[in-house]
Amino acid sequence: MLNRFAVILCGGSGTRLWPLSRSLKPKHLLPLNGDSTLLQQTAMRIHSKVPASHLITVTHDSHRFEVKGQLAEVLPDAVHAVIAEPVAKNTLPAVAIAVKRIYEIDPKAIVGVFASDHAIDNEAAFLSAWDSAEIAAAEGYLTLLGIKPTEPATGYGYIQPGSALQLEQGSLPIASVLSFIEKPDKQHAEKFVAAGYLWNSGMFVFRADIFMQLLARHQPEISAVLAGLNAGNLKEQYDLLPNISMDHGLVELADNVAVVPVDMAWSDLGNWESIYLRHARNDDNNVIHGDVVSIDTHDSLLWSQCGVVTALGVRNLIVVRTADATLICDRNSAENLKLLVDEVKSRYSSLAETHLTVQRPWGTYCVLGEGPYFKIKRIVVNPRSKLSLQLHRHRSEHWVVVSGIARVIKEDMEYIVNVNESTYIPAGHKHRLENPGDADLVMIEVQSGAYLGEDDIVRFQDQYGRE
């Protein structure tokens, strides 16, 4: 019987869907396609074929707690197998570290590799293509899912398929691959579509041992680093890895590559225009999300995360409002958003990195306001979670419980703070906050002091290994 594993790649710089995505909140962590996040949708889609315990998720260390938190909501058994990369090194190192782990369990295991931030509307077609790809993979092929183009897109790489392979056939044909082409210009894209080329979706299926052989042959450097990896040296070993993609580093160099053409209403949601195109439009051909008032406005995406977006007499725009920024972009310029985000980054760096609401392993906090000598946060602590035992050298903190119940350790005291009660932690006092209840603890924290940076923290004990 087939021993099936899957790897989910959770990378991303948070640029393409800014201001909704941020470097600390890339698009797979966002609910862009319904109520659950793209990562959660991907995990559930894969879970149709793969048990949660055979699902390995690779992400950057800075996203680790949120990735685990999101998986815990839909597939708790997948949480243990989240690999946190200390440095992002493109897709090949991420795939390699996950496949090595699978190879050690079963060299003949069949592995599927999937991006965490794509939308696939036709799930049956996806699963059927995966079935077919496994037939080729079992025979030793490095197999790609190739998307049948719906338009001459210039934002994707193309695959030129060759002759049909003589294999036991699944429901879809399987072809050899003649060549890979990088993102083409419009003219070439039109030719490729007419000639039956396929979009490279970045989804792969292969046998673990075949992958390891290919890696040893084409990327001996990565193989050597992986061989020397142990629990204690991840950071040092990662620094030695090259920054290289699965495509460039392996797929384009291998000679046993196959492709399964598939039509599954796929999108990489690579910019706001693709979000516009995939959402239902109203009578004015607008996509509306959140609180929006529009008059004489057409062909636009109007998306509010916070506050009200209002539009009068405009056409063909992308408008996205968050608590701290508003983007107005012509739909034809959506592909160039990176230029704008780079400028934002240089002038307002935190605006490209985080939202006002920040995820922590124990819950969230949101900065409600700050000024000279004070900062105010709304803190939500998850049920039965606790912050680290810590102290701040420069700030004192007032806490008012507005919902739930708090257990507080302050120096050598331990006490409960109930709803509508408050407590005070002077600067320099060792303290710990815990939610001992079954409901969220919601607290208002008023910080005061001359220095209020997040780095004024000394951790003594931490459930999440952050000491």
Add this chain to the structure above:
Amino acid sequence: MLNRFAVILCGGSGTRLWPLSRSLKPKHLLPLNGDSTLLQQTAMRIHSKVPASHLITVTHDSHRFEVKGQLAEVLPDAVHAVIAEPVAKNTLPAVAIAVKRIYEIDPKAIVGVFASDHAIDNEAAFLSAWDSAEIAAAEGYLTLLGIKPTEPATGYGYIQPGSALQLEQGSLPIASVLSFIEKPDKQHAEKFVAAGYLWNSGMFVFRADIFMQLLARHQPEISAVLAGLNAGNLKEQYDLLPNISMDHGLVELADNVAVVPVDMAWSDLGNWESIYLRHARNDDNNVIHGDVVSIDTHDSLLWSQCGVVTALGVRNLIVVRTADATLICDRNSAENLKLLVDEVKSRYSSLAETHLTVQRPWGTYCVLGEGPYFKIKRIVVNPRSKLSLQLHRHRSEHWVVVSGIARVIKEDMEYIVNVNESTYIPAGHKHRLENPGDADLVMIEVQSGAYLGEDDIVRFQDQYGRE
């Protein structure tokens, strides 16, 4: 010698420059043309000719404290003569109530009436026109300042001037008036401009006794109400007044009307387009205010009051961002903003009325966040100001002082709360907050309770007559 008075009319619904203006923050209260507000600029401009004690300001009761506060900053002696109308009844009743007061001091006084929310760049031309208008006013004419048109605007009424009056001449000619024309269409406007017609600026100069005579003749109803007015019956008498403008109710009916043509770089700042046209533009022909990042964006107004506005690849837009809303409007649609604001009002009423920061006679508060059972405010109390002695039936309040010093009365206790200290006011406890210091008191208030509406307040004593 001339006994000179001036009346400033502070009306406005806060619609035309939404979301910056709100019904409780109309445009004269905004700093749209520099650091001071339009009201403050108007008061200072008039003060060049009129002592502060001869300046009467008429406003709606809901704007009274903010109007007084703004005048106090620039012309403290003008604060005592703010008339607060219980109901807005258009301009004629507002002018009449102010002129009656002047008439009782000196029937021969010369009165100038000015809007509080216009921009006048050439102040010397304004003052010179006012001088000329006074010559006609002294001779018994109801005299208007007529703006020499710079374009065939369709947003203003026009004045058709007649022959020159045979008066002692000031620096500008004074003409009789043949007719008044309401806002015309483009074609008529072009004809009027070619024929030397003038824009009706809504600025008038006349003798108090002449105004009272005209009022008695043309609006006997208003005269009668004014005659019956006393300190105790303002509200009842106001309800009896008709809703009628100075133009329709008096000027267009009088036969002793004169006009002084003037070219003074005037604008009524009647919509965002006029704000765009009056501000300095950058190399991309954009007007920028606040935190803005733009690339490949031209001919646009990008205005941020809070957060960052970012624009990519757009043209000819008006974009205005506040803490709670973003407006995107084609510049050609700026005149139709009322349509949008009406829709906003019907769906998010408070968004058309107030900002998150609310003026109070003692300072300001800003709602930083709210949710089930809690609301958080940042409260700023002006130096040596105090809130009313009050109690709340349904909510308790936690106060943390982040800057300045607070004196607190709670039931029969009185105590000081210093920076970084906090106190607690349980529901049902009578209390009072005061800033005894010379600097602002800044406080974070965390309210908790099942009902947190602003109307849960019982006032016992109040400096501002709000018991």
